[in-house]
Amino acid sequence: MEVARPRLLVSVRSPAEATAALDGGAEIIDVKEPDRGSLGAADPHVIREILEVVRQQDSRVVSAALGELGELGTPWPTDLRADLDFAKVGLARAHATNWREQLGKLAKRWEFGPRLVPVAYADHERAEAPAPADVLDWAMASSSRLLLLDTFGKDGTSLENWLSLDAVGGLVTTARRAGIAFAVAGSLRADSVRSLANAPADIRPAIIAVRGAACADDDRTNGIDAARVAALRASLEPLPCGNYPPFQQKQA
Numbered sequence: 475m476e477v478a479r480p481r482l483l484v485s486v487r488s489p490a491e492a493t494a495a496l497d498g499g500a501e502i503i504d505v506k507e508p509d510r511g512s513l514g515a516a517d518p519h520v521i522r523e524i525l526e527v528v529r530q531q532d533s534r535v536v537s538a539a540l541g542e543l544g545e546l547g548t549p550w551p552t553d554l555r556a557d558l559d560f561a562k563v564g565l566a567r568a569h570a571t572n573w574r575e576q577l578g579k580l581a582k583r584w585e586f587g588p589r590l591v592p593v594a595y596a597d598h599e600r601a602e603a604p605a606p607a608d609v610l611d612w613a614m615a616s617s618s619r620l621l622l623l624d625t626f627g628k629d630g631t632s633l634e635n636w637l638s639l640d641a642v643g644g645l646v647t648t649a650r651r652a653g654i655a656f657a658v659a660g661s662l663r664a665d666s667v668r669s670l671a672n673a674p675a676d677i678r679p680a681i682i683a684v685r686g687a688a689c690a691d692d693d694r695t696n697g698i699d700a701a702r703v704a705a706l707r708a709s710l711e712p713l714p715c716g717n718y719p720p721f722q723q724k725q726a
């Protein structure tokens with residue numbers, strides 16, 4: 475079975491950053507405000523301005539961060555919801571709550587707007603979030619067709635500090651069998667992006683999502699750099715040798 479290479483998602487905070495991400499070849503433009511946390515929601519006017527920039531150029535997919543379930547702000551205006559493709563919602567501090575029901579209600583409310591994407595955190599214990607396997611179970615039992623695995627703490631640790639490739643691969647395989655596209659993020663650096671993109675087909679994610687790696691000095695508070703995006707995008711093409719550099723688990 476031929477499995478396509480992963481698509482590149484780049485998180486941006488402004489129209490200028492969206493232009494840089496598009497110029498570099500990002501395939502999904504994701505709007506979020508990094509100063510407001512892992513899934514910091516941008517202001518509606520910022521999302522609208524970014525949508526205008528993207529829609530003027532082409533029809534690439536646009537997603538936006540909603541924030542954490544249970545801590546959501548004012549609902550976005552209807553016109554904005556109609557124009558977005560996906561809305562991501564995190565589950566920090568939701569572990570001990572009835573998050574399944576809350577997520578189900580939210581997904582139902584958004585049935586005619588952007589598709590809701592639950593975000594599982596690899597560092598779920600410190601985020602007080604449900605374990606990724608539980609979030610995937612929920613997605614499989616619902617009509618969810620996309621799930622993002624990210625890290626909650628943006629503190630210099632990355633996905634590899636919290637989960638091994640085997641663990642990530644197990645989630646990817648389970649999701650794929652259920653028809654769910656699996657997106658992977660978590661302060662991934664260029665070498666990890668290349669490893670994931672060239673992993674064996676059954677454990678290769680459908681989407682690789684970055685912000686920090688697309689910014690100068692790998693610092694997610696810096697602006698998006700088109701040349702860095704282009705290099706990441708190029709690294710998603712399969713290596714000619716068909717082999718892949720190992721994804722090393724690091725100590726947190």
Ligand SMILES: O=C[C@H](O)COP(=O)(O)O
Nearest residue numbers: 485659661683684685686
């Ligand atoms: O949606 C994915 C995130 O924006 C990834 O951000 P990060 O690479 O800085 O962890």
